[in-house]
Amino acid sequence: MDKKYSIKDIAQLSGVSVATVSRVINDNGRFSEETRKKVLKVIKETGYQTNFSAKNLRMNKSFSVGILVPDISNYFFATVVQKIEKILFKCGYSTIICNTARDEDKELAYLKMLESKGIDGLIVISGAKAFDINKVSSSSKIPFICIDRKPKDKKNTIFIASDHYQGALDATDSLFNSGSKHPIIATHKHYSSSGADRLRGFKDSLEKHGLPFDTSRNQITLTTENTTIKMEKVLKSQPEIDGIFAINDTVAIEVLSALLKLGKSVPNDIKLIGFDDEPQDKHTYPTLSSVKQDTDRIAQVAVENLIGLINSTGITSESIIIPVELMPRDSTL
Amino acid sequence: MDKKYSIKDIAQLSGVSVATVSRVINDNGRFSEETRKKVLKVIKETGYQTNFSAKNLRMNKSFSVGILVPDISNYFFATVVQKIEKILFKCGYSTIICNTARDEDKELAYLKMLESKGIDGLIVISGAKAFDINKVSSSSKIPFICIDRKPKDKKNTIFIASDHYQGALDATDSLFNSGSKHPIIATHKHYSSSGADRLRGFKDSLEKHGLPFDTSRNQITLTTENTTIKMEKVLKSQPEIDGIFAINDTVAIEVLSALLKLGKSVPNDIKLIGFDDEPQDKHTYPTLSSVKQDTDRIAQVAVENLIGLINSTGITSESIIIPVELMPRDSTL
DNA sequence: TTGTATGCGTTATCAG
DNA sequence: CTGATAACGCATACAA
Numbered sequence: 001m002d003k004k005y006s007i008k009d010i011a012q013l014s015g016v017s018v019a020t021v022s023r024v025i026n027d028n029g030r031f032s033e034e035t036r037k038k039v040l041k042v043i044k045e046t047g048y049q050t051n052f053s054a055k056n057l058r059m060n061k062s063f064s065v066g067i068l069v070p071d072i073s074n075y076f077f078a079t080v081v082q083k084i085e086k087i088l089f090k091c092g093y094s095t096i097i098c099n100t101a102r103d104e105d106k107e108l109a110y111l112k113m114l115e116s117k118g119i120d121g122l123i124v125i126s127g128a129k130a131f132d133i134n135k136v137s138s139s140s141k142i143p144f145i146c147i148d149r150k151p152k153d154k155k156n157t158i159f160i161a162s163d164h165y166q167g168a169l170d171a172t173d174s175l176f177n178s179g180s181k182h183p184i185i186a187t188h189k190h191y192s193s194s195g196a197d198r199l200r201g202f203k204d205s206l207e208k209h210g211l212p213f214d215t216s217r218n219q220i221t222l223t224t225e226n227t228t229i230k231m232e233k234v235l236k237s238q239p240e241i242d243g244i245f246a247i248n249d250t251v252a253i254e255v256l257s258a259l260l261k262l263g264k265s266v267p268n269d270i271k272l273i274g275f276d277d278e279p280q281d282k283h284t285y286p287t288l289s290s291v292k293q294d295t296d297r298i299a300q301v302a303v304e305n306l307i308g309l310i311n312s313t314g315i316t317s318e319s320i321i322i323p324v325e326l327m328p329r330d331s332t333l
Numbered sequence: 334m335d336k337k338y339s340i341k342d343i344a345q346l347s348g349v350s351v352a353t354v355s356r357v358i359n360d361n362g363r364f365s366e367e368t369r370k371k372v373l374k375v376i377k378e379t380g381y382q383t384n385f386s387a388k389n390l391r392m393n394k395s396f397s398v399g400i401l402v403p404d405i406s407n408y409f410f411a412t413v414v415q416k417i418e419k420i421l422f423k424c425g426y427s428t429i430i431c432n433t434a435r436d437e438d439k440e441l442a443y444l445k446m447l448e449s450k451g452i453d454g455l456i457v458i459s460g461a462k463a464f465d466i467n468k469v470s471s472s473s474k475i476p477f478i479c480i481d482r483k484p485k486d487k488k489n490t491i492f493i494a495s496d497h498y499q500g501a502l503d504a505t506d507s508l509f510n511s512g513s514k515h516p517i518i519a520t521h522k523h524y525s526s527s528g529a530d531r532l533r534g535f536k537d538s539l540e541k542h543g544l545p546f547d548t549s550r551n552q553i554t555l556t557t558e559n560t561t562i563k564m565e566k567v568l569k570s571q572p573e574i575d576g577i578f579a580i581n582d583t584v585a586i587e588v589l590s591a592l593l594k595l596g597k598s599v600p601n602d603i604k605l606i607g608f609d610d611e612p613q614d615k616h617t618y619p620t621l622s623s624v625k626q627d628t629d630r631i632a633q634v635a636v637e638n639l640i641g642l643i644n645s646t647g648i649t650s651e652s653i654i655i656p657v658e659l660m661p662r663d664s665t666l
Numbered sequence: 667t668t669g670t671a672t673g674c675g676t677t678a679t680c681a682g
Numbered sequence: 683c684t685g686a687t688a689a690c691g692c693a694t695a696c697a698a
Contacts, residue, residue, distance in 0.1 A: 006675055017685045022677060029678095030683055049449045053395065054675030056386035057690050064429070064450075072415050078406040082432050089431075094446060096397070097430040098422075099415050113427060116382045117397075250612075257616035279583075283590035285618050339691055350669045355693055362694090363667060387691035390674050 005048040014042040025050070056118060064094045065121040065306065066114035070102045075249075075278045076293060077125060080147065083299035084123060091307060093120070102128055102190070108135060115142065121306045124149055126192050143309035145302055148194045158305045160298060160320045164194045164275075167291040167324035168201025171273045172245050174289065176209050178332045180243030180271045184218050184234075186255055187247045195247055198275065202245055222251060228258040235262065242270055249274035249281055249290055256284060256331070272331040286330035294322050338381040347375040358383070389451060397427045398454040398639065399447035403435045408582075408611045409626060410458060413480065416632035417456060424640060426453070435461055435523065441468060448475065454639045457482055459525050476642035478635055483526045491638045493631060493653045497527045497608075500624040500657040501534025504606045505578050507622065509542050511665045513576030513604045517551050517567075519588055520580045528580055531608065535578055555584060561591040568595065575603055582607035582614055582623055589617060589664070605664040619663035627655050 007025075011018045016035055023029040024039040042048075056062045065088060069077050085095040096119065098110040107127070114122065122144035124131050132152035133144060144157070151157040175183045185202045187195065203213040211218075220234050235241060246252035252274025259266055266272050266286055274281065277292035301320055309316070340358075344351040349368055356362040357372040375381075389395045398421060402410050418428040429452065431443040440460070447455065455477035457464050465485035466477060477490070484490040508516045518535045520528065536546040544551075553567050568574060579585035585607025592599055599605050599619055607614065610625035634653055642649070 007677095008675075018676085019678085019685060019687090020683085023684090026677085032683065035683085049445065051390070051675050052450045053386050053389035054690090055677080057384070057390055057674090057692090058676040058678085060690075062386065072405065073408060073411040075406060078411050081430075082405050085430060085432055086434075089443070089446075094429050094431075094450065096427050097414075097418060098427075099418050101419075110422070112382065113422075117385045117427065253613060253616045257618065260618050280586055280613050283586045284616075285590070285593050340693095341691075351692080352670075352694080353668060356668090359693080365667060368667085384691050387674090388693080390676090390690090391692045391694085393674075 004051075005046045006051065007048075010039065010042050010046065010048050013046065014039045060118070062118040062120055063092055064096055064117070064119050065123060066096045066098055066110070066117075066119045067123045067125065068098050068100055068107060068110060068127070069125045070100055070127050072097070072099050076276050076295070079295045080125065080299055080302075083295055084302055087299060087303040091303065100127065104129070111135075121145075121310045123147065123302055123306060124151075126194065128191055130193075143306065145306050145309065147298060147302055148192065150193045154317065158309065158316060158318045158320070160302055160305070160322065161194060161197075162293040162298065162324050163321045164197035164324075165201040165204075167275060167293075167326075168198035168245065169205045170201075170324075170326045171275065171289075171291050172202050172205035173208075174273060174326060174328060174332050175243035175245060175271045176205070178243075178267065178271050182211075182238075182240045183243030183245060183271070184220060184238075184241055185245045185247065186251050187219060187221050188251055189221060189223060198247055222254065224254065227254045228261055231255065231258040232262055235264070244270060244272050246272065246274045249276045249278040249288065252288055252290070253280070253284060256288065267331050267333050277327050281327070281329065284331075286333075289329045289332040290327045292325045292327050294324065297322050338379045339384065340381075343372065343375050343379065343381050346379065347372045393451070395451040395453055396425055397429055397450070397452050398456060399429045399431055399443070399450075399452045400456045400458065401431050401433055401440060401443060401460070402458045403433055403460050405430065405432050409609050409628070412628045413458065413632055413635075416628055417635055420632060420636040424636065426640075433460065437462070444468075454478075454643045456480065456635055456639060457484075459527065461524055463526075476639065478639050478642065480631060480635055481525065481527045487650065491642065491649060491651045491653070493635055493638070493655065494527060494530075495626040495631065495657050496654050497530035497657075498534040498537075500608060500626075500659075501531035501578065502538045503534075503657075503659045504608065504622075504624050505535050505538035506541075507606060507659060507661060507665050508576035508578060508604045509538070511576075511600065511604050515544075515571075515573045516576030516578060516604070517553060517571075517574055518578045518580065519584050520552060520554050521584055522554060522556060531580055555587065557587065560587045561594055564588065564591040565595055568597070577603060577605050579605065579607045582609045582611040582621065585621055585623070586613070586617060589621065600664050600666050610660050614660070614662065617664075619666075622662045622665040623660045625658045625660050627657065630655050 007018050007021050011021045020031055021039055023031050024036050069081055072078050088095050100107045122142050124144060124146045126148040130150050130152040131146055146159045148161050206213050222230055244255055246255050256272055259270060264270050273289040275291045277290040281288040281290050340351050340354050344354045353364055354372055356364050357369050402414055405411050421428050433440045455475050457479045459481040463483050463485040464479055479492045481494050539546050555563055577588055579588050589605055592603060597603050606622040608624045610623040614621040614623050
């Protein structure tokens with residue numbers, strides 16, 4: 001009742017050899033229906049459970065994957081991680097979560113740990129710089145895929161991302177469509193490959209509408225602390241500003257709050273749109289327009305590809321772009 | 334360059350036995366300073382890394398802990414998980430995350446998997462029912478601690494929670510203090526032990542102010558879909574309502590949005606306060622009063638106690654309550 | 667101070 | 683169809 005059963009115990013209890021038990025458990029090799037029943041019965045009765053440490057050691061496989069994420073309290077990251085974990089579990093893998101806090105040293109330390117644990121695969125989500133697995137250990141060939149973060153070595157890797165460019169283009173277009181003549185983009189200090197793509201989309205929409213992009217006039221960089229002050233200054237020196245594309249919803253909501261404090265009306269004075277379609281967008285006042293990423297599909301594609309990588313030796317190189325969806329609400333009416 | 338080194342390789346390369354290498358690595362047993370340097374040098378050069386599967390098998394320890402959480406895209410859960418993971422990593426443990434989605438079957442499946450992997454400990458965060466580890470396997474004695482979720486067997490377990498009762502009491506008091514005469518509580522369908530404590534706090538504040546609690550008059554249950562309709566109905570039949578304590582900030586923000594739609598002014602017509610102090614509270618209009626949980630301390634205490642449990646055989650039973658802090662903002666001015 | 671030998675629980679190879 | 687046994691990489695009791 002209080003002991004942990006091993007395959008050996010099961011063998012003894014059911015009067016067969018350990019080899020046969022292993023065969024039955026893994027449904028591998030041949031054995032009679034009779035022994036199968038016998039063994040399965042004992043397993044049920046004893047509540048036997050595979051010892052994964054042993055199995056891993058023997059098979060050089062761990063049935064677990066690591067996931068590197070900058071900040072799990074971010075809505076988009078949390079949602080993607082959650083969905084990935086769910087699918088992986090269905091496929092028999094467990095997920096080791098690693099919160100890198102955008103710290104390169106931490107990232108390295110995590111990578112080492114994960115390698116030690118013999119993870120079968122790795123998913124890298126976002127982060128400031130291009131991802132270079134060779135920094136950990138040139139010997140290791142852990143299959144990995146990148147989400148929203150370009151790998152350093154573009155060959156031999158899979159890269160998955162939302163169509164940030166198109167989303168930003170659509171978002172900015174929607175500012176114009178709702179009457180804005182002089183939109184700007186609000187970014188924050190963190191720089192990621194997705195952020196760069198969104199900036200490109202903004203620029204191209206601007207130029208499409210006959211406005212040349214100029215960083216000093218069309219872009220503001222905010223930190224959490226200075227939003228209102230900075231906004232006030234900018235709006236004073238450029239009173240023509242009548243639309244803001246925020247690099248994500250967190251920034252958008254800070255901007256919205258600042259605008260209201262400054263007595264500006266959204267969308268009457270200034271149109272506003274964000275990115276990520278966070279749940280609270282529906283509950284701001286006015287409700288916040290945004291661009292929705294297809295996290296279901298991102299997660300699905302990520303896991304499918306990773307498992308493909310794990311099971312096959314053929315190395316692929318691919319860049320997968322997931323479409324996004326514009327979610328117009330009152331802030332761009 | 335492309336091989337994975339084992340302790341045996343290191344032994345050969347440095348001209349000692351595997352036992353000595355093991356001793357040096359674990360700084361265990363005695364060996365000369367000279368051999369130490371020799372071995373360490375080879376380890377550096379080769380980039381040797383411990384094979385944890387083997388170590389785990391031998392030591393019957395996995396240096397990993399599981400964490401059961403209902404929904405990681407919830408701000409409070411995400412924050413706590415993130416902080417726990419960070420501290421655990423510093424202590425040499427990796428964290429296997431399990432998103433139970435409040436589903437008991439999933440929880441069971443996860444528990445089995447975690448047991449198979451030989452996790453050293455378990456952290457259970459919230460969830461609807463009391464937690465009963467015996468459902469997995471009567472044989473297993475995995476040390477575990479509960480956060481925000483009462484364990485079934487109160488003996489032999491550690492329970493950590495914010496002072497939900499006091500927080501709710503303070504929150505409701507603050508409604509009265511800002512002039513509310515007839516506050517109600519807004520809950521949602523999920524029921525947890527923390528939710529029950531918050532409800533108790535609300536009731537006691539009511540009675541303290543001379544109002545007997547009556548479910549049909551002082552409590553409304555919302556779902557995400559029906560908030561505005563339900564609010565309208567309630568406010569029509571009970572126009573005296575002038576204060577709302579929402580069971581958490583997500584509910585509070587939905588309520589706030591509904592109230593604005595219904596033409597009610599917050600805080601002039603109705604005072605409002607939530608729970609959890611989510612970041613967006615600072616950016617709603619008006620800013621949302623709330624009760625802040627000390628996630629740093631919760632995480633710290635949780636890890637400390639779990640590691641204590643793992644390393645000692647002495648079983649403890651304890652209930653640890655972490656103080657909360659009232660965060661008054663404009664919605665209760 | 668160091669080396670030898672054993673076993674942890676599995677799977678896989680090879681006989682039977 | 684089934685059984686004995688080697689091997690995975692490591693820590694440790696025991697010998698030297």
